[in-house]
Amino acid sequence: EIVLTQSPGTLSLSPGERATLSCRASQSVDSNFLAWHQQIPGQAPRLLMYAASSRATGIPDRFSGSGSGTDFTLTISRLEPGDFAVYYCQQYINSPGTFGQGTKVEIK
Amino acid sequence: QLQLKESGPGLVKPSEALSLTCSVSGDSIRNANYYWGWIRQPPGEGLELIGSVYYSGSTFYSPSLTSRVTISVDTSNNYFSLKLTSVTAADTAVYYCARFRKYYNSPGWPDFWGQGTLVTVSS
Numbered sequence: 148e149i150v151l152t153q154s155p156g157t158l159s160l161s162p163g164e165r166a167t168l169s170c171r172a173s174q175s176v177d178s179n180f181l182a183w184h185q186q187i188p189g190q191a192p193r194l195l196m197y198a199a200s201s202r203a204t205g206i207p208d209r210f211s212g213s214g215s216g217t218d219f220t221l222t223i224s225r226l227e228p229g230d231f232a233v234y235y236c237q238q239y240i241n242s243p244g245t246f247g248q249g250t251k252v253e254i255k
Numbered sequence: 256q257l258q259l260k261e262s263g264p265g266l267v268k269p270s271e272a273l274s275l276t277c278s279v280s281g282d283s284i285r286n287a288n289y290y291w292g293w294i295r296q297p298p299g300e301g302l303e304l305i306g307s308v309y310y311s312g313s314t315f316y317s318p319s320l321t322s323r324v325t326i327s328v329d330t331s332n333n334y335f336s337l338k339l340t341s342v343t344a345a346d347t348a349v350y351y352c353a354r355f356r357k358y359y360n361s362p363g364w365p366d367f368w369g370q371g372t373l374v375t376v377s378s
Contacts, residue, residue: 182364243315
């Protein structure tokens with residue numbers, strides 16, 4: 148089973164700042180097989196990115212994804228109040244797939 | 256407008272079976288582009304992928320749960336179901352149903368999630 152390790156566990160930032168979230172896989176994951184999801188407290192998660200760098204429908208362009216092999220990054224260029232949430236990466240190269248443990252982005 | 260709605264008991268006794276249903280509206284469960292599956296989240300913890308099913312009945316399960324889980328599909332009534340046997344307190348979680356984009360003939364990313372339902376395992 149592929150293990151995804153996300154870092155940092157918590158990121159404390161202010162609105163308007165840039166957030167950089169990391170997801171590292173225990174073995175190589177083709178960049179086509181990595182997604183990111185956002186979970187606002189009390190809500191169901193929602194898809195942000197798939198195939199590492201493709202934004203889901205309705206996701207603003209301040210969200211971007213990159214990476215390949217074992218290292219992937221989600222970047223939020225300028226944090227807005229609604230972006231403070233928990234972010235999960237997910238691999239689907241090995242079905243049914245696995246999630247990382249999450250990175251919490253909190254208001255500083 | 257796509258909607259996924261989980262339903263089932265909110266309380267299950269230890270050693271018994273947990274059964275949930277996800278009703279789908281706004282899309283056909285026969286849509287060849289998608290799998291349909293389940294994800295759970297223990298209170299205060301992260302997400303765990305349980306498994307998924309294709310309209311043909313083909314399934315993929317988490318290796319850690321495969322001995323206890325069954326996911327099935329009812330194409331006539333447009334819903335799919337989860338059964339998890341021999342539950343313990345560790346199975347207490349919010350259970351989400353989700354639509355998964357089919358990718359290279361396997362379940363890919365969940366692109367739409369239900370609102371989730373809390374299932375507590377307790378006597």
